[in-house]
Amino acid sequence: MIFHIFCALMMMILGSVPTGQRLYATNNCTIVEKGGVIRFKVCAQQEVIGVRGEEVILPCRFNHIKQNTFKDLYLVLYKNKGNRHNPKQNSVYNSSSNYTADDFKGRIEPAGNPGEGDGSVRIRNLTMEDQERYQCRFLWTESNGKKDGCSIGESRRTNLQVDVRPKILNISRAFVNSSNSWKLFCEAEAKPEPNITWWSPQGLNLNASQVGVDEMYQRKPQHFMSGLIITNKLIEGKFKCLVQNMHGEDHKYVSFEQKSQKVSGRLVLWTTLLSIVLLLVLLTVGFYIFQKKCKNQGRAGCTGTSDIQEQDQSDDKTYMGLAKTSQVSESPVYERIGN
Known part of the structure; x- marks a missing residue:
């Protein structure tokens, strides 16, 4: 009301609203009236x-x-x-x-x-x-x-508001805690705030979280992030992210496959190959040490039969010594008997 009086005074001073005319406003118009007749609006x-x-x-x-x-x-x-x-x-x-x-x-x-x-x-x-x-x-x-x-x-005055149609900026996936738990991400911009939904490969609407990434500024579209956690048995196929507001919609897909099993199989294969290589390395080192020991001790020391052969040779010498000791000359014996 104060503003209308001020405008009337200013327009009277400027000559736009002569004395006796009335200035008032409706929802969308500024009107000058005189004697019940609208002069202009x-x-x-x-x-x-x-x-x-x-x-x-x-x-x-x-x-x-x-x-x-x-x-x-x-x-x-x-x-x-x-x-x-x-x-x-x-x-x-x-x-x-x-x-x-x-x-x-x-x-x-x-x-x-x-x-x-x-x-x-x-x-x-x-x-x-x-x-x-x-x-x-x-x-x-x-x-x-x-x-x-x-x-x-x-x-x-006309207040112009500039809105933004939904647009998906990024859609991705990542492991969460374990190979059997995944999280799908969908980032979008829009104004006003959009509704973000996820759809399974079978066409089912899935529950997901939604947060604003940055604050809403007058001349800036707001970014929104939606995350979907898959904790049940992994489902292969394309998951759909749908972003909607009063001005339209946008959607994109993220493909999902059960790659966790393939990753585990590869891990087992590489572990097995690494174990075999490590075993071969140990055998090679052991054989090298054994050969070096053989070279230092001689061939007998490598075969492991030297002690037995030495024992056999000692026994032969003993038997031969006993045999020689037990031999008695026949002539002297006979001679003594004869006497």
Whole structure:
């Protein structure tokens, strides 16, 4: 209410609202009235939602009781800059001079005829930086040469919101704790927040967790991560990640196979081969040590029969010695008997 009174005073000072006229606003319009007759009004849509990369129209219409007598009627579109309490107005488009701000070159054009009171503007290839509040202002020259103008009220300015269609940025999988437990990951960006669901190869909806990766900023799409843990018997096939919000959907698949068994088989095979190689190395080293010992002790020491042969030879010598000792000369014996 205070703002409306302030606007009325300012417009009276500027000559836009002569004494006796009343300034007021409806949901979308700023109106000047005198004697129950609407002198002029400017109407704009307060909330407009566009999608990044696409186009949007900012509606703005003007009507004046003496509009047919105007020599020139054109639109200037302003974009707020700065914070909410201290915004700065920067003109981004002028239908009279075709002026276009650098950020909007090649992307902004009239969607109506400003000369007939339709100041709607089309913005193509929306970016997150386009999200802001816009104010349309009509300027004209009356038949007597007087220049005048009227803007939509501050509280009726158009708030452009730029949303983002869902887009999957990454989908992957990883082991969790054991070879029989897997976790599937699906990262996506969207605005507003999407709903992320997982679907099994059999077409069943699976329960999954969903978290926001970073904070929601006014001019930035939010990233979301969804994780699905598979703890039951592994199911081969393609798992589907589906991301949806009010502007559309996106989906991708991650293939899943029972590779854990193959990995275990390979592990057993490599372990067996390593064991065989290690055994061969030990045998080779043992044989080398044995041969070296044989070389130092001689051949007899390698065969292990030297002690037996030495024992046999000792026994033979003993027997031979006993035999020699037991032999008695026959002649002396006989001789003694004869005597």
